[in-house]
Amino acid sequence: MEILKQFGVDWPHFIAQLILFLIVYFVLNRFAFAPLLKVLEERRKRIEEGQLNAEKIKKQLAEAELRYQEILRKANDDAQVMIEELRKTNEAFSQREMEKAVKESAAIVERARHEITSERNRMVDEVRREMVSLVVKTTAQVAGKVLSPEDQKRLSEEASKELAS
């Protein structure tokens, strides 16, 4: 104890320093270490969770990629089938349309031919009537007399016969 006194150690000073050290211990433990260790633990957990999530997402992405490829492949196949069907339908439709158009054009040609014939007949009749009238008028002028209706009728019939033959 005497040696401690020589080094200046005594109870009041020892207790004062002890209390100060315990305060430092309390302050650091309560306000620095505990919250910091808590936040470090929390961060460690978050990083661990993040890594797990990243793994999960990577797996899901790979699955989604596979699914996407599958869907794309199926869509391609379906599209090919549809295109083929459409092509076949189109060909059949074109054939039918072609036949219909040919028929229609034939009918149009027939109708046109018929109209041309009837028009020609009508024109021939008209020319004939004009010719008869011309013959009657010319005859009256050559004869120098006024023709009676009976003469006109007879001349017309004769001229008609002549023109018809």
Place this chain on the structure above:
Amino acid sequence: MVFSPLPIASAELSAETPEFLTHSFLAWFTNSILVTAIVLGVIMWIVRSCTRKIEVIPGAGQNFLEAVVEGFYGAVEGILGDKMTRKSFGLLGTLFIFILISNWFGLLPGVGSIGWHEGDKFIPLLRPGTADMNMTIAMATVSMVLWFYWTMQVTGPVAFIKELFGVKGGMSGPILFLLVPLFLFVGVLEVVSILVRPVSLSLRLYGNIFAGENMLATMINIGQIFHFPNWLSSVLSCIVPIPFYFLELLIGFLQAMVFTLLILVYLQLSTAHEEH
């Protein structure tokens, strides 16, 4: 108040209480207690400014403190294991940080060299806490009390006594009876070594820091000691202490490390069997 012309406290080993306080209720208040209180204030300020708003994504202050705590925690965990580290990290961290700041505080200009004379005696205004044996004994006492408490908690008294006095090496048969007295004697030695631990811990730290302080003061006053002219003494007082300041910085760090590591090793020795 004067600037000390002599090596500080070279004649006295104790921390000093100013005369006007000696007989008052503030008799316990010494220059080293003042410095300890200042160090406590500095620690509280650092802790407060670094952990005012603790977030998962840290700011610069929190980041710094986290790096210190995380690094130290990892080192302690590597030696003590998870269970004991949870219990003892607060003490070990406090010891390291407090001793380090106290030691380095003593290197600040004016600490130990500014004070007043009371008769022939020079009393420095500030004196590092770790250069006062009351402080080092207080730290050693707290550490050893907690060491004993945690050891009892983890191993239990029976296992502790068995570890101290029991025959090691898995001996059996008649040789066991021959070895019992030997191991009892070894146990007694072990108990003595445990009892001496607080003394060795406190003396080592106190001796290093106190000697360092005196050495720096001597280096500062080296010109006057050898009666050089005043101008040369002034030049020498600026140049000579520089390498010793670096040495003291290193010693301050090493002593903080040594004190903390010794407590760590004591804990590891007494609890390692249970942890594994």
